[in-house]
Amino acid sequence: MRTIATLEELKSLAGQEVACSDWITVTQEQVDRFADATGDHQWIHVDPERAARELPYGGTVAHGFLTLALLPRILSESISLGPDVRMLLNYGLNRVRFPAPLPVGRRVRGIIRLEATEDVPGGVQLDWLITVECEGSDKPVCVAQFLVRRY
Numbered sequence: 001m002r003t004i005a006t007l008e009e010l011k012s013l014a015g016q017e018v019a020c021s022d023w024i025t026v027t028q029e030q031v032d033r034f035a036d037a038t039g040d041h042q043w044i045h046v047d048p049e050r051a052a053r054e055l056p057y058g059g060t061v062a063h064g065f066l067t068l069a070l071l072p073r074i075l076s077e078s079i080s081l082g083p084d085v086r087m088l089l090n091y092g093l094n095r096v097r098f099p100a101p102l103p104v105g106r107r108v109r110g111i112i113r114l115e116a117t118e119d120v121p122g123g124v125q126l127d128w129l130i131t132v133e134c135e136g137s138d139k140p141v142c143v144a145q146f147l148v149r150r151y
Helices: 007-012 028-038 048-054 064-069 071-076
Strands: 016-020 088-097 107-120 123-134 142-150
Touching (some): 007 107, 071 107
Antiparallel strands (some): 016 107, 123 142
C-alpha cells in the first residue's frame, strides 16, 4: 500500500505511475453473484461446462462490468490518500475498453497512473488511468479512465 500523505504530494504525482495493486483472483462464485445482481446470465459467464466446450478460454469469462467494478477495490487496496480525507466519491468514467477477455479463475492486478488533478469546490478531482492486467495474458482485460473526487 502506498501512502500519499498530503494533497500537495498527491498533485505532484500527476502524469506518473503511482502504484500496482496486489493480485486478485476472479472466481466463478463472484461471476455468478454479479450475474444475479445485473440480470446478465449469458452462458459465457455462468455455464462452465458449455463454456469449456465452446469457448477458446477453457471455461467461462467474467463480465466486463465485473472487471470494471473491481476498480474501487484496486485503488483502495493500493493507495492511501492520507488522514485528512473526509470522503472519496466515484465521479465517473471518461473512457473504458475491454481489450481481452478475463477467464474465470485467473488473477488480475491494476497498474495505477494519476493522469491529472483538478481543483473542485471543497476538494480535488483525480483522473486515474487504470490498466487491469490478467496474469498470463499479453493484453489488458480493462483500461479505464476513472474519475474520483477527494474531499
